[in-house]
Amino acid sequence: MIAFTRGVPDPAAFPLEELSLCVQEAMTHDHDAILPYAGSRGFPLLREWVAETNGGSLDQVLISHGALQILDFIVTAYAPNGATVLVEQPSYDRAVTVFRRAGCKVVGVPMEADGINLEALEELGRRTNPVLFYVIPDFQNPSGATLTLSKRQALAAWAVEHGCLLVEDIPYRRLRYQGEDLPTLRSLAPEQTIQLSSFSKLLSPGLRVGTAFGPLLQINRLAKVAEDTYITPSLLSQALVYRFLAHGWLDHQVQRLQELYGPRLEAMLAVLQEEMSDLADWVHPQGGFFVGLTLRNEIRADDLLAKGKEVGLILSDGRGFYADGAGDRFVRLPFCALSPDEIRSGIQSLAEIVRGLAQGGTP
């Protein structure tokens, strides 16, 4: 069985020995801070690290149990029931679910190989008056595309002009396997952007340590929502992460991940080229967890999922990534937790299924 479903790290990449040491250190040095009730913004030393890394102040940082939970706080604070929010289309399916659950109207801005279509953004912005735009600029989930510098600049200017909050989610940013970093949206529109990030892809997702960095006013508001939700977040794993960072071990860990995941991306792209170049289009990602395929033939997602299941190939439902419910022809391919052999065999199966369905002429 091969699972092209969720974007999970390879457990072989967890720095287990270092984490074991760090958790002991956290309990030894930080117990006064992590055992009682505390503020809602999270473990102060880790907030300080995030603030310094971003050139901001302590109170501009809030840490929670993963960035998705912070997105839920943002929705509570800024997107009341019935508000319109923009997402890229396709976008991260769990983000779309968070918005939908709160009663938001979710509108998708079409993606191209170099990020969102700016004309569509202008038009949708005018027509729907969105309160926020949720954007994953680096190695986007699920398409793999990276927003170009000129589009980042245009998006930042648009957000300022329309008074629209940007929620910039950058969990994959450090996992770049080629090319150079581009400026964050946060750096281009600092008063307008809440930047979400996470240690899930770098250290371990089960620790649940996600961060928000943004303007003081907005973070203050999120801190109130967080307090009203759980008083204090779970602090032990935040202290653990801080101890890991304080040792200076992050760069080496990132390098390990790049060396593990980069070749898997190359393997994925090579076998796609061999097996599916006549069947689908895709962006060549420079990092991250995903390659997103758009199949050329009309296909029903239900048929694709069912056929996959028959041969032990587990796929995500492409429609979950599309705010407008389209996405039948979209397939997200996570490659980080699979070996090159598994990737090859999975793509070969996928190609065979797609070819069969295309010939069957499912309308």
Next chain:
Amino acid sequence: MIAFTRGVPDPAAFPLEELSLCVQEAMTHDHDAILPYAGSRGFPLLREWVAETNGGSLDQVLISHGALQILDFIVTAYAPNGATVLVEQPSYDRAVTVFRRAGCKVVGVPMEADGINLEALEELGRRTNPVLFYVIPDFQNPSGATLTLSKRQALAAWAVEHGCLLVEDIPYRRLRYQGEDLPTLRSLAPEQTIQLSSFSKLLSPGLRVGTAFGPLLQINRLAKVAEDTYITPSLLSQALVYRFLAHGWLDHQVQRLQELYGPRLEAMLAVLQEEMSDLADWVHPQGGFFVGLTLRNEIRADDLLAKGKEVGLILSDGRGFYADGAGDRFVRLPFCALSPDEIRSGIQSLAEIVRGLAQGGTP
């Protein structure tokens, strides 16, 4: 400065050495379960412990970052915007905030020394058609009252008759300093009750480990809300708590707490009797964290809080505990984190302030 504000445990009561050992054990034995993404219901071994303790099955248990977060999930699942929920009056102020934030109409059922007034429950139930009733039956926060057996039976019967969900919150239940346990609401109306509990008061609040035990159908629904909120909860501290329980150390820890907190309650009651018997009425709690005073004279909460602050006595706003915004004359007195001397000095200050305000004749 003496703080009669939040219900916090005494940090001296944290079993630090045992927790340090347990966190190492958790990382050594449970890393396969706690480092990757996992299900949304929480660490399986701890869920198993809760299930066995309650005579239920694994999937009837959900664990989150404190019970308040689970209450928020219950609201998302069962109390849509505009729904009516019942709470005891007075009730836990943070619970009232969770309901209000979601747009619920919060209706208070008046408390008496032996728990809710049943006639008022009948009348309010008929008139407002509530979807759920949030109840703290043991050593209630903030009044200290315990619901009697006959009232528990009547409440359970009422809930079944009206198809109203009971949310039974029992964080203090094991902290009984005198008298005998009464049956839980969950045991009296098992198909109708979600029971919340927590290790915050027994081990440490910063670990954020709260539990829900209830009917499978309801817990399944909460598990979906939890997954949509944070995918997986923070698992490290859940594994730590499990290791503590697996050592069989909980009973001894509870006994330590009873020995520490019981005399503080006695000190509080003795000095109240000396200083305030002509100024206020209160219930004699048999356990928990709080004594709740109702002042006899008309007093404005704002005056009381301001006068307290002047002499270094920090009080909670009584109105926060009252769904209908009354509560000017209500004062919650947490005693667990204060020494008998601090308690004496705090109550003496409070008595002086109340006497002054009463003589001033604030209307």
